[in-house]
Amino acid sequence: MRTIFLPQSQDWPGLIGRPSMERKELSDRVGEILESVKSGKDKALLLYAEEFDGVSLNDLRVTSNEIAEAVKMVPEELKQAIKTASGNIDKFHSSQLLPEKEVHTFPGVNCWRKSIPVEKVGLYIPGGSAPLFSTVLMLAIPARIAGCTEIILCTPPAKNGKINPVILFAAYISGVTAIFKAGGAQAIAAMAYGTESIPAVYKIFGPGNQYVTMAKELVQQEGIAIDMPAGPSEVLVISDGTADPSFIAADLLSQAEHGPDSQVVYLTDNKDIIPKVMEETKSQLALLPRRDIASKALENSMIILLSSLEDCIGFSNLYAPEHLIINTANPDILAAKVVNAGSVFLGPWSCESAGDYASGTNHTLPTSGYARNYSGVSADSFFKKITFQRLEKDGLKNIGPVIETMAEAELLTGHKNAVSLRLKKLKND
Amino acid sequence: MRTIFLPQSQDWPGLIGRPSMERKELSDRVGEILESVKSGKDKALLLYAEEFDGVSLNDLRVTSNEIAEAVKMVPEELKQAIKTASGNIDKFHSSQLLPEKEVHTFPGVNCWRKSIPVEKVGLYIPGGSAPLFSTVLMLAIPARIAGCTEIILCTPPAKNGKINPVILFAAYISGVTAIFKAGGAQAIAAMAYGTESIPAVYKIFGPGNQYVTMAKELVQQEGIAIDMPAGPSEVLVISDGTADPSFIAADLLSQAEHGPDSQVVYLTDNKDIIPKVMEETKSQLALLPRRDIASKALENSMIILLSSLEDCIGFSNLYAPEHLIINTANPDILAAKVVNAGSVFLGPWSCESAGDYASGTNHTLPTSGYARNYSGVSADSFFKKITFQRLEKDGLKNIGPVIETMAEAELLTGHKNAVSLRLKKLKND
Numbered sequence: 090m091r092t093i094f095l096p097q098s099q100d101w102p103g104l105i106g107r108p109s110m111e112r113k114e115l116s117d118r119v120g121e122i123l124e125s126v127k128s129g130k131d132k133a134l135l136l137y138a139e140e141f142d143g144v145s146l147n148d149l150r151v152t153s154n155e156i157a158e159a160v161k162m163v164p165e166e167l168k169q170a171i172k173t174a175s176g177n178i179d180k181f182h183s184s185q186l187l188p189e190k191e192v193h194t195f196p197g198v199n200c201w202r203k204s205i206p207v208e209k210v211g212l213y214i215p216g217g218s219a220p221l222f223s224t225v226l227m228l229a230i231p232a233r234i235a236g237c238t239e240i241i242l243c244t245p246p247a248k249n250g251k252i253n254p255v256i257l258f259a260a261y262i263s264g265v266t267a268i269f270k271a272g273g274a275q276a277i278a279a280m281a282y283g284t285e286s287i288p289a290v291y292k293i294f295g296p297g298n299q300y301v302t303m304a305k306e307l308v309q310q311e312g313i314a315i316d317m318p319a320g321p322s323e324v325l326v327i328s329d330g331t332a333d334p335s336f337i338a339a340d341l342l343s344q345a346e347h348g349p350d351s352q353v354v355y356l357t358d359n360k361d362i363i364p365k366v367m368e369e370t371k372s373q374l375a376l377l378p379r380r381d382i383a384s385k386a387l388e389n390s391m392i393i394l395l396s397s398l399e400d401c402i403g404f405s406n407l408y409a410p411e412h413l414i415i416n417t418a419n420p421d422i423l424a425a426k427v428v429n430a431g432s433v434f435l436g437p438w439s440c441e442s443a444g445d446y447a448s449g450t451n452h453t454l455p456t457s458g459y460a461r462n463y464s465g466v467s468a469d470s471f472f473k474k475i476t477f478q479r480l481e482k483d484g485l486k487n488i489g490p491v492i493e494t495m496a497e498a499e500l501l502t503g504h505k506n507a508v509s510l511r512l513k514k515l516k517n518d
Numbered sequence: 519m520r521t522i523f524l525p526q527s528q529d530w531p532g533l534i535g536r537p538s539m540e541r542k543e544l545s546d547r548v549g550e551i552l553e554s555v556k557s558g559k560d561k562a563l564l565l566y567a568e569e570f571d572g573v574s575l576n577d578l579r580v581t582s583n584e585i586a587e588a589v590k591m592v593p594e595e596l597k598q599a600i601k602t603a604s605g606n607i608d609k610f611h612s613s614q615l616l617p618e619k620e621v622h623t624f625p626g627v628n629c630w631r632k633s634i635p636v637e638k639v640g641l642y643i644p645g646g647s648a649p650l651f652s653t654v655l656m657l658a659i660p661a662r663i664a665g666c667t668e669i670i671l672c673t674p675p676a677k678n679g680k681i682n683p684v685i686l687f688a689a690y691i692s693g694v695t696a697i698f699k700a701g702g703a704q705a706i707a708a709m710a711y712g713t714e715s716i717p718a719v720y721k722i723f724g725p726g727n728q729y730v731t732m733a734k735e736l737v738q739q740e741g742i743a744i745d746m747p748a749g750p751s752e753v754l755v756i757s758d759g760t761a762d763p764s765f766i767a768a769d770l771l772s773q774a775e776h777g778p779d780s781q782v783v784y785l786t787d788n789k790d791i792i793p794k795v796m797e798e799t800k801s802q803l804a805l806l807p808r809r810d811i812a813s814k815a816l817e818n819s820m821i822i823l824l825s826s827l828e829d830c831i832g833f834s835n836l837y838a839p840e841h842l843i844i845n846t847a848n849p850d851i852l853a854a855k856v857v858n859a860g861s862v863f864l865g866p867w868s869c870e871s872a873g874d875y876a877s878g879t880n881h882t883l884p885t886s887g888y889a890r891n892y893s894g895v896s897a898d899s900f901f902k903k904i905t906f907q908r909l910e911k912d913g914l915k916n917i918g919p920v921i922e923t924m925a926e927a928e929l930l931t932g933h934k935n936a937v938s939l940r941l942k943k944l945k946n947d
Contacts, residue, residue, distance in 0.1 A: 112739075170923035177623040177917075184621045185631070192613045194606040194878035202614070205857055207891050219929045255927055291891040310541075310735055312747065314891035318739075333943070339936040346932035378931050420908075427904060428634055435908040438940060442933040443909055446924045447917050449623035450905040462636050462720040462743035464903040474893040475856060476879040479849075479864040480872055488606075488876050494599035495875045498684055500648045502807050503775035504871040507768040511867060514762070 090353075090370070092363065092392045098403070104391065105408040107320055107457045108350060112303075119274045119303040126278035131285045137275040142216075144250045149286040151252060151268040156261050159254035171259060174447040175226055181449030182231045185468040197484025204472040207314075209239040209288065211280035212265070213295035214256060216245035216272055221296070223445065225259035227452050227466065228294045233264030235471030239288060240265050243280060245272020273297070274304035281308035292316075294453070294466065316466055320457030323352035324441055325410035325430075327401045327423065330359035332416045336437055337362075338369035340414055341390070342383055343442050349385035354408065355392045356401040363392055402426045409460040412441045429460045485511055519782075519799070521792065521821045527832070533820065534837045536749060536886045537779060541732075548703045548732040555707035560714045566704040571645075573679045578715040580681060580697040585690050588683035600688060603876040604655055610878030611660045614897040626913025633901040635661075636743075638668040638717065640709035641694070642724030643685060645674035645701055650725070652874065654688035656881050656895065657723045662693030664900030668717060669694050672709060674701020702726070703733035710737035721745075723882070723895065745895055749886030752781035753870055754839035754859075756830045756852065759788035761845040765866055766791075767798035769843055770819070771812055772871055778814035783837065784821045785830040792821055831855045838889040841870045858889045914940055 096104060126133045131149060138146050191201040212228040214221055225242065232240045242265045244252055252270060260268055269287050271279055277297075283289030292314040293305055305315045324344035326337055341353045355366060370387070374380050395401050402423045405413055409429035417423060420435040427433055431454030432444050444450045453466035464470075480488070489508045496505035525533060555562045560578060567575050592600075620630040641657040643650055654671065661669045671694045673681055681699060689697055698716050700708055706726075712718030721743040722734055734744045753773035755766055770782045784795060799816070803809050824830050831852045834842055838858035846852060849864040856862055860883030861873050873879045882895035893899075909917070918937045925933035 167923055167927050170920040170927075173624075173917070173920045174924060177627070180623045181621050181629045184619065187616045187618070189616070190613065192610050192878065194609045195602075195876075198606070198872075198877050200610045200878045202896070203856075208857065221928060223924060223928060306739055309738075310747075312886065312888060312891075314888075318741065335939055335943075336936070339932070339939050343930070343932040343936045346930060373935065377935075378929070383932065424906060427632075428637065429902075430904055432905045432907070435906060436910075438909040438911055438914040439907055440909075440914075440936040440940065442921050442925055442930075442936045443627075443914070443917065444905075444907055445933060446921045447624075448627050448907045448909065449621065449629045450907050455902075457741065459741060459743075460902065460904075462741075462902065464901075465905060467631070467903060467905075469898075469903070472893075473858075473884075473889065473891065474896060474898070475859055475889075476861040476873075476894060476896075477853060477864060478861070478868055478873055478877045478879050480867040480869075480877065482867055485867040485869075485872070488602070488872065491599040491602045492871050492875045494596055495603060495652060496871055498596050499650060499652060500807070501772070501775060501871075503768070503772040503812065504874060506802065506806075507765070507772040507869040507871045510764055510768050511869065514764075 090367065090387050090390045090392050094394045095396060096393065101404055101407055105458070107352060115299060115303050116307065119300055119307060122274040123278045123304060123307060126275050126284065127282045134271050134275055134279055134284060137273070138246065138270065141273055142245050143248050144246050146246065146250055146270055149269045149271060151257065151270065156257050159257035160261060162254040163258045167255065168258065171226070172262065175230060175262060177447055177449035178226055178230045179234065182234050182468045186234070195484065196487050197481040198478070198488055200476065200478045202474045202476050204474050206236040207292045207471055207473060208237065209290040210237045210471060211290035211293045212240065212242045213276055213293065213297055213301060214242060214244040215297050215301065220253035220255050222255040222259040223452065224296060225256055226263055229260060229263035229265050231466065231468045232471045234468050237471055239290065241267045241269065241280065241288060241290060243269045243271045243276035246270040274300040277301060277304035277308060281311065281313045316453060316470060317455055317463045318459055321350040321352060322347045323410055323456055324412040324414065325354040325356065325405050325408060326414040326416060327356045327398070327405060328362065328416040329357065329398060329418060330362050331418045332362065333437065334362055334365035334369045337366050337416065338373050340440055341370060342373055342377060344412070345383040345386035345390065346377060346379040349382055351386040353386060353390035354410065356395055356404055358395055358398050358401060360394055363394060366392070398423060405430065409458045411454045411456045411460065414441060431455050431460045431465050482515055486515060519796065519816050519819045519821050523823045524825060525822065530833055530836055534887070536781060544728060544732050545736065548729055548736060551703040552707045552733060552736060555704050555713070556711045563700050563704055563708055563713060566702070567675065567699065570702055571674050572677050573675050575675065575679055575699055578698045578700060580686065580699065585686050588686035589690060591683040592687045596684065597687065601691070604659060604691060606876055606878035607655055607659045608663065611663050611897045615663070624913065625916050626910040627907070627917055629905065629907045631903045631905050633903050635665040636721045636900055636902060637666065638719040639666045639900060640719035640722045641669065641671045642705055642722065642726055642730060643671060643673040644726050644730065649682035649684050651684040651688040652881065653725060654685055655692055658689060658692030658694050660895065660897045661900045663897050666900055668719065670696045670698065670709065670717060670719060672698045672700045672705035675699040703729040706730060706733035706737060710740065710742045745882060745899060746884055746892045747888055750779040750781060751776045752839055752885055753841040753843065754783040754785065754834050754837055755843040755845060756785045756827070756834060757791065757845040758786065758827060758847060759791050760847045761791065762866065763791055763794035764798045766795045766845065767802050769869055770799060771802055771806060773841070774812035774815035774819065775806060775808040778811055780815040782815060782819035783839065785824055785833055787824055787827050787830060789823055792823060795821070827852060834859065838887045840883045840885045840889065843870060860884050860889045860894050911944055915944060
C-alpha cells in the first residue's frame with residue numbers, strides 16, 4: 090500500500106483517480122455478441138455456453154425439479170442465515186415505499202404521483218469463483234417489494250450444466266419468476282432483446298465483469314434501462330487514533346479480497362496508528378485464502394495521513410467511495426458531512442460485511458466515483474413514477490390565462506388554443 | 519392521419535413503433551465535437567458559436583448586467599404568469615421531499631437513508647424558433663428545491679450574441695447560478711468536461727435536437743449522469759363518445775405543432791366521433807401559425823378505433839406515451855389501469871398544455887416508449903440517496919453469526935474475518 094503524508098488539497102484530485110477501461114476494443118467485441126444473440130437467439134446462447142462455460146445445454150431454463158433439488162442441498166444453517174438476512178433487507182426496503190399525497194397546486198388544479206413497478210426486470214448474477222447468492226437477495230427482494238410482475242434471473246452454468254444450489258435457493262425464496270442458464274454479455278443481450286426461451290425485459294440489474302458492464306452500457310443506448318454504470322468495488326475507511334487497528338485492517342482486506350482491481354483507501358488524522366494498521370494488514374493477509382487477489386488489490390491502494398478529520402471527510406467526498414466506514418470516537422459528526430458515498434458504516438461495530446449481507450441496506454452501490462451522481466439500488470429502482478393531474482372547470486378558468494400567456498410567448502399557438510377553446514366553451518355554458 | 523379500424527391485439531406491437539435515429543454517423547460527428555471541446559475548451563466553444571450560431575462572442579458567461587436588462591424587457595403580464603406557474607411547480611415538487619425514518623432492522627442494527635442533492639448540475643435549453651423558458655422552470659425549480667449548490671444553464675445565443683430575455687428572466691427567478699452562451703453538442707461537452715468558463719457538472723438535464731441527445735448519451739458513458747434518453751415529443755388521447763371533438767383536435771394539434779417528428783395518437787371506442795375529430799383537426803390546423811410543422815407530424819399519426827375503452831388503455835400501456843390524455847365520461851376507471859405513461863391528464867378540462875406550463879407537474883418526460891422504464895424529471899432527479907447503518911455491540915453479536923455463515927458460503931473469508939475478529943473482541947471484553 091502506498092502511504093501518503095499530508096498531501097496538499099490541490100493535489101487531492103490527482104489521488105482520486107480510478108482505473109479506466111479500454112473501451113473501444115471491448116465495445117466492438119461485445120457489440121458482436123449482442124448482434125449474434127439478437128439474430129441467433131437461443132441457438133446463439135447455446136453456442137456461447139459451449140464456448141465460454143464449456144457446457145453443452147439442452148435447455149436454458151432452470152426447471153422446478155432443479156430448484157427443488159437445490160433447496161434440499163443447501164445446509165439448514167445457511168438457509169436460516171439467508172432467511173434472517175432476507176427479513177432485514179425486506180424490512181429496510183419496504184420502509185422505502187412512501188405514499189404521496191394529492192397536491193392542490195392552485196384552486197381547482199390537483200396533481201399527484203403514483204409509483205408503478207417496472208413490469209419486467211432482469212437480474213444478472215455472475216458465476217466465477219464465489220457464488221454471489223447475496224446479490225440475488227439484494228436485487229430480487231426490492232423487485233418483489235415493488236411488485237414487478239416478471240423478475241427473471243440469468244447466471245452462467247457450471248461445467249456440469251448446473252447452477253449453484255444456494256443461488257437457486259436465494260432466487261426461489263426472493264420471488265424470482267424464472268431462472269436461465271446464461272452468462273456474460275450474451276445473457277445481457279438475451280434479456281434486452283428476448284429469445285425463444287428468455288423474455289425481453291425493460292430494466293437490467295446486477296454486477297459482472299467488463300463484458301457484462303459494457304453490454305449493459307450498450308443496450309442502455311437502445312432503450313433498456315440499467316441499474317447504474319459499474320466499476321470495481323471499493324471501500325474508504327476513516328479513523329482517528331481511537332480505532333482498533335485490527336478492525337481497520339480486516340475491513341480493508343474484506344474489500345481487497347473482492348478482486349485484484351478492488352480499491353482500498355484508508356484516511357486518518359493520526360500518524361501513530363498507520364504502522365499498526367500496516368502491521369495488522371500484513372499479518373491478517375497472510376492467513377487469507379484469497380491472499381493473492383488481496384495482495385494485488387493492496388498494491389493500488391493508499392493510506393493517507395491528513396491534518397484533521399475534517400480533511401478526511403473532505404477527501405472522501407471528493408473521492409465519492411462506494412463504501413465509507415467512519416470508525417472514529419464520534420462518527421456522527423463526520424456522518425453529517427457526507428455528501429458523496431454509496432453506503433456509510435458508522436462506529437467500530439459496523440463493518441462493511443454487515444451491509445454486504447445482512448444489515449438490511451442494499452449492497453448494489455455506485456463505484457468509480459458514481460456516488461456523486463447515482464444512488465445505490467433501492468425499492469425506487471424498480472418503480473417509475475407517473476404524474477397525474479385533474480383540472481376542474483374552475484381550475485382551468487383560474488389557471489387558463491396563465492397558460493395562454495406563456496404559450497403565446499413561446500410562439501406555440503396550438504398549445505394556447507387547447508386552452509382558449511375550452512375557456513370559450515365554459516363562457517358559453 | 520392514418521385511421522385504423524379494430525386492429526387485432528396481435529397486430530398492436532406493429533403499431534407502437536417510433537422513428538429511430540441513424541446512430542453511427544451521428545455518433546461519429548458528435549464524438550468529434552466532444553473531443554474538440556475537451557481539448558480546446560473555451561476556444562473551441564467560441565469557434566462553434568461562430569460556425570453554428572453565426573455569432574462572434576467575447577465572453578461565454580452571461581453578465582449580471584445582461585440579466586438585469588432582460589428582466590426589464592419582459593412584459594409584466596408574462597412575468598406574473600411565469601411567477602404563478604413557478605409557484606405551482608414549486609408546490610408540487612416540494613411535496614416530493616419525504617423524510618424517511620430510521621429502521622431498526624434487527625435488535626441493535628439501525629439503517630436509514632438520506633437524500634443529498636447532486637452538488638453540480640447542468641441544464642440545457644435549446645434555441646431555435648421558440649424560446650423554451652418553461653423548460654427552464656421545469657429543470658431549475660426542482661434543482662433549487664433539492665438544494666443543488668451549482669445550477670448552471672447553457673443555451674445558444676442569437677445572431678446578435680444575446681439570449682432571449684424571457685429565458686434569462688426564468689433562470690433568474692428559478693435559482694440558476696450561472697448562465698452560458700453555448701448550444702448543441704458542444705454545450706453538453708462543456709458541462710461534462712468543464713472549460714475555463716464553464717464548470718464541469720455531475721448530471722446534465724434538458725431537451726435538444728439529435729446532436730444534443732447523442733452528446734448526452736456519449737458523455738453518460740464517461741460517468742456523467744443524464745436525466746433520461748430522449749426522442750420526439752408525443753401525446754396519446756383516449757376518448758369515448760362523450761368527448762367534445764374540438765377539444766380532442768386541439769390537444770392533438772398542440773402536440774403536432776412541436777415538430778415534424780412529433781407523435782400523435784388518438785384512440786376511441788366510438789366510431790361516430792372519428793369523422794368529427796378529423797373535421798375539427800382539419801379546420802383548426804388551417805388557422806395554426808405552425809401548420810406546416812403540424813401537418814408533417816400528422817402524416818405519421820394514427821387514429822385507432824378499438825372495441826372497448828379497456829382495449830384503449832391496453833394499447834396505451836403497450837405504447838407507453840409521454841403524455842396521456844384520458845377524456846372519457848369516467849376517467850378514473852382508466853386512470854387506475856395506467857401502467858406505462860409519463861404524465862396523465864384526466865377529464866375534459868385537463869389539456870396537455872396545462873401540464874406543459876402551469877399545473878405544477880413536470881414536463882420533462884420519457885418519450886419513445888421510455889415510460890416503460892423511466893420516470894419524468896422530479897425533485898428525485900436532483901438527489902442521490904445514501905444509506906447509513908450503525909450496529910451497536912449487541913447488534914453485531916445478534917447478526918454477526920448470520921454474516922459469518924453467508925460470507926463463508928460465498929468463499930469470502932476476509933468478509934467473515936471482519937466480523938469474527940470483532941466478535942472475539944466482544945467476548946474478551
